[in-house]
Amino acid sequence: MTKTTAKTTRTARKGTAGGRAASAASPAARAAKTASPGKTAAKPGASTAAEAAARPAARVAVGKKVPAFSAEATGGRTVSSRSLAGRPYVLYFYPKDHTPGCTTEGRDFAARYAEFRSLGVEVLGVSRDGLESHEKFKAKLGLPFDLISDPDEKLCRLFDVIREKSLYGRKFIGVERSTFLIDAAGVLVREWRKVKVNGHVENVLQAARSL
Numbered sequence: 324m325t326k327t328t329a330k331t332t333r334t335a336r337k338g339t340a341g342g343r344a345a346s347a348a349s350p351a352a353r354a355a356k357t358a359s360p361g362k363t364a365a366k367p368g369a370s371t372a373a374e375a376a377a378r379p380a381a382r383v384a385v386g387k388k389v390p391a392f393s394a395e396a397t398g399g400r401t402v403s404s405r406s407l408a409g410r411p412y413v414l415y416f417y418p419k420d421h422t423p424g425c426t427t428e429g430r431d432f433a434a435r436y437a438e439f440r441s442l443g444v445e446v447l448g449v450s451r452d453g454l455e456s457h458e459k460f461k462a463k464l465g466l467p468f469d470l471i472s473d474p475d476e477k478l479c480r481l482f483d484v485i486r487e488k489s490l491y492g493r494k495f496i497g498v499e500r501s502t503f504l505i506d507a508a509g510v511l512v513r514e515w516r517k518v519k520v521n522g523h524v525e526n527v528l529q530a531a532r533s534l
Contacts, residue, residue, distance in 0.1 A: 382483050388509045394449075394478050396469040397457050402447060408509060411534050412445040413527060414471075415502040415518075416484045420452045420460035424500070424520050429464050431524040436467045443507075444531045449473055450498060484516075504530055 381390040393403035415432065417425040432439075432446050439446050449471040452460070457470040471478065479485050479498055486499040500518040504527060505511050513530045515523065 381481065383481060383503065383511050383514075385511050385514055387511060389505055389511055390481060392478055392481055394471045394473055395454060396447070396471045397454065397461050398469055400469055402469070402471055404509060407445065407505075409507055410443055410445060411504070411506050411531065412447060413439065413502060413504055413531070414447050414449055414478075414482070415527075416449045416479060416482060416498050417500055418498045419450060420456045420470075421463075425450070426464065428500070428518075428520045428523070429460070429466055431520065432468070433464065433466050435524050435528055438528055439531060442531050442534070444504075444534070447471055449478055451476060451479065502527055504534075506534055 383389050389404060391404045393401060396402045417428055419425055429448060436446055446468045448468065451473050453474060454472045457472055461470055473479050476485060482501065482503060484499045484501045485496060487494055488497045499516060502515045502518055503511055504513040
C-alpha cells in the first residue's frame with residue numbers, strides 16, 4: 324500500500340467516526356438549545372403559575388355553602404364568612420359609590436334596614452370602591468350598615484358579578500347589580516342578578532321573612 328493510499332484510508336475512517344459521534348450527540352445538542360439557561364425541564368403533569376391563575380375560582384351556587392371569604396369594610400371592620408357564621412345576611416353588589424342608581428338602592432336598603440334586623444338578617448353593600456370612598460358614601464346617605472371594599476374583585480368574582488357592560492356605546496368591565504341572601508348555615512338560598520332597583524329591596528325582604 325502506498326503512503327498516499329494509507330493516508331486516504333485514515334482520513335476516511337476519521338470522517339466516518341466523526342459522523343457517527345455527531346449523529347449520536349445531536350438529540351442532546353438539540354435539547355440543550357431548546358432548554359433555557361439555568362432552568363430545568365418541568366415535570367410531566369406539573370402546571371405553571373400562569374396556568375394555575377387561569378383556572379376558574381370557586382363560584383357560589385344556590386343551595387350550596389358559600390366558599391370562605393374575607394374583606395375590609397367601613398368602620399375598620401373585617402367581614403368574613405367566619406365572622407358572619409350563625410346568622411343570615413344579605414350581600415348586595417352595586418357598580419359604584421355616588422351614582423344615581425346605587426344611591427337609590429342604598430337608601431332603599433337603609434329604609435328597610437330595621438325590618439331586616441328584626442328578622443336577624445344583616446345587610447352589607449359591596450363594590451370595588453376604596454374604603455375612603457365608601458366612608459364618604461355611607462356618611463352622605465346615613466347608611467346604618469357597612470360597605471365592603473373589593474378593589475381586587477375577589478368577592479365580586481366569587482359571586483360571579485363581573486360582566487362586560489355597555490354605556491353610550493362604550494364597552495367596559497364592571498359590576499352587574501346583584502343581591503344574595505345567605506342563611507345562618509352559610510348556604511346561599513336566593514340570588515337576584517341584573518337587578519332593577521325599583522321594588523328590589525321589598526323582594527329581598529320578603530325572601531328574608533321565609534328563612
